[in-house]
Amino acid sequence: MKALVYEEYTTDDDFSKILKIKDIPEPKPKSNEVIFKVKAAALNYDDIWGMRGKPLAIPLPHISGTDAAGEVIAIGSEVKNIKIGDRIVSHGNMSCRSCKLCTSGREYDCKKRKIWGFETGPLWGGYCEITHLPEENVVKIPENVTYDEAAAASMTLLTSWHMLVGRAKIQPGQLVLVMGGGSGIGTYGIQIAKLFGCTVIATGSPGKLEKLLELGADYAVDHRSDFWDKEVREIAKKIPKPFGEKPGLDVIFEHIGGSHWNKELSLLKYGTTIVTTGATTGYNSKTDLRHIFFKGIDILGSTQGTRAELEQGLYWMSKGKIKSIIDSTYSLEQAAEAHNKMLRGKDLFGKILMKP
Ligand SMILES: [Zn+2]
Known part of the structure; x- marks a missing residue:
């Protein structure tokens, strides 16, 4: 063969x-x-x-x-x-x-x-x-899922599911920032956050922003701009929270690293979460520790996930809620x-x- x-x-x-x-x-x-x-x-x-x-x-x-x-x-x-x-x-x-x-x-x-x-x-x-x-x-592979969709999903859907559901434990009504929304894990991250009833801001390069919105993101931001973080902050301010909480991001889905890391931390409000896997633009990021201890931020590492999580993700794919x-x-x-x-x-x- x-x-x-x-x-x-x-x-x-x-x-x-x-x-x-x-x-x-x-x-x-x-x-x-x-x-x-x-x-x-x-x-x-x-x-x-x-x-x-x-x-x-x-x-x-x-x-x-x-x-x-x-x-x-x-x-x-x-x-x-x-x-x-x-x-x-x-x-x-x-x-x-x-x-x-x-x-x-x-x-x-x-x-x-x-x-x-x-x-x-x-x-x-x-x-x-x-x-x-x-x-x-x-x-x-469940009904309604093709071989192509299942192959694309395997490790990637699993990784995104574990980050958001297994680790960050996203909840309906939360505001989730998906960094690099056009990457394999980013495309699943957007859809999983929407499945769980979250509002999603996704970042990407300028040519991908329209596609991020088509995929379900509520807002799309060009992360190559020097001011991408300011744009995210302005959007987050305008999104009201359930139960009268102060507006702001609840969870950041991070896999970029590099120079974005500190800006991401600065965007988080008190008692919120950043979940990270990979580090495609650099792993040696400097961290301003004040963001972490003053605001009680949870930094969660994540890698892959369980077979059961893959089955959960594929189930929702068969129901048409997630696509590859x-x-x-x-x-x-x-x-x-x-x-x-x-x-x-x-x-x-x-x-x-x-x-x-
Ligand atoms: Zn073992």
């Missing part, structure tokens, strides 16, 4: 030099595994870290791909809840499921956790025609181009898919 393979790391981010289409043997199921024909897979930034071999020297030869959706074509002897013909999507967080963290519902913090298609291998990920996963690491925004779709043969597009990030809106 066909697979997208690399046998060495890139030294110059020219992915076309290392990515090759290879013919490799089809997998056979272990007793707890399902084998599925990949219909769609979504790109994530860990693909690029993998190809660089930094910050982690991942196993070589390597097949990337953490988010894959497809049809089950074989199952192992001990598989209980999945049958041949089922439509499934990966839950790429491979945790041990028996440690204290896993059994207390924090599988994303498991010390033995590996991310499928990133840390696994050799030759074990989603960018191929047929792949395999333990039964625990797949979720059935697909930026573009490539073939495996076009993988270098697809990853270049993700690396540049320019004009991206939503997720990039690849299909075998």
